[in-house]
Amino acid sequence: MIQRGNWDQIFFRYRFDRSKYAELTQKYATIFSNYLFSDTNMFSKLTQLIEHHTGSKIHYPSLDDKPFAKCTIRDLASAPLHRDWLPGECPDLESHKDLIDQFAWNIYLQLPDNGGETIVYPTSDRSIANDPNLEKAFIKPSLGDLVLFRSSNIHEVLPGTSRRLTVSGFFGPKRDGTILFWV
Numbered sequence: 001m002i003q004r005g006n007w008d009q010i011f012f013r014y015r016f017d018r019s020k021y022a023e024l025t026q027k028y029a030t031i032f033s034n035y036l037f038s039d040t041n042m043f044s045k046l047t048q049l050i051e052h053h054t055g056s057k058i059h060y061p062s063l064d065d066k067p068f069a070k071c072t073i074r075d076l077a078s079a080p081l082h083r084d085w086l087p088g089e090c091p092d093l094e095s096h097k098d099l100i101d102q103f104a105w106n107i108y109l110q111l112p113d114n115g116g117e118t119i120v121y122p123t124s125d126r127s128i129a130n131d132p133n134l135e136k137a138f139i140k141p142s143l144g145d146l147v148l149f150r151s152s153n154i155h156e157v158l159p160g161t162s163r164r165l166t167v168s169g170f171f172g173p174k175r176d177g178t179i180l181f182w183v
């Protein structure tokens with residue numbers, strides 16, 4: 001059983017407590033491989049798809065010799081307008097300093113009947129978010145969908161009428177032509 005609110009060990013949340021992040025990463029990796037990925041290979045399918053379409057090799061970064069988490073479970077009621085761009089948020093992070101861009105991937109495990117859409121803006125500039133001429137992408141996923149989008153652009157998740165559960169992570173190309181995966 002996934003308990004409400006107890007997941008989502010994304011690095012950004014633990015950027016000031018890296019040992020807690022490493023501890024949770026190890027704990028969840030064991031749970032994911034024993035339960036979530038024991039009867040589905042969705043993560044390896046995703047990485048194969050990305051390597052195939054980009055022609056790039058994926059690398060999994062580490063921090064003080066401890067791996068970053070590869071994915072997380074998100075139990076997101078909604079998300080306010082934000083962007084995810086790790087080199088901007090943590091410029092001292094050696095592992096991510098040559099990153100060119102950041103993308104989010106989400107596989108939808110549970111969705112509300114109403115609401116829960118993801119809106120992605122065609123800009124990273126928050127100050128123009130209300131410009132009526134912006135052509136935003138309104139994503140209304142179905143169960144099992146994989147959605148990839150540029151998370152360095154501003155985006156939000158609208159509130160829904162019931163639980164919304166995803167397997168999620170980030171990836172991005174580096175200057176050396178490889179792709180990093182982390183969360």
Ligand SMILES: O=C(O)CCC(=O)C(=O)O
Nearest residue numbers: 079084104106118151166
């Ligand atoms: O759950 C979603 O559709 C998007 C959540 C989000 O903010 C992200 O993946 O960066």
Ligand SMILES: [Fe+2]
Nearest residue numbers: 083084104151
């Ligand atoms: Fe996000």
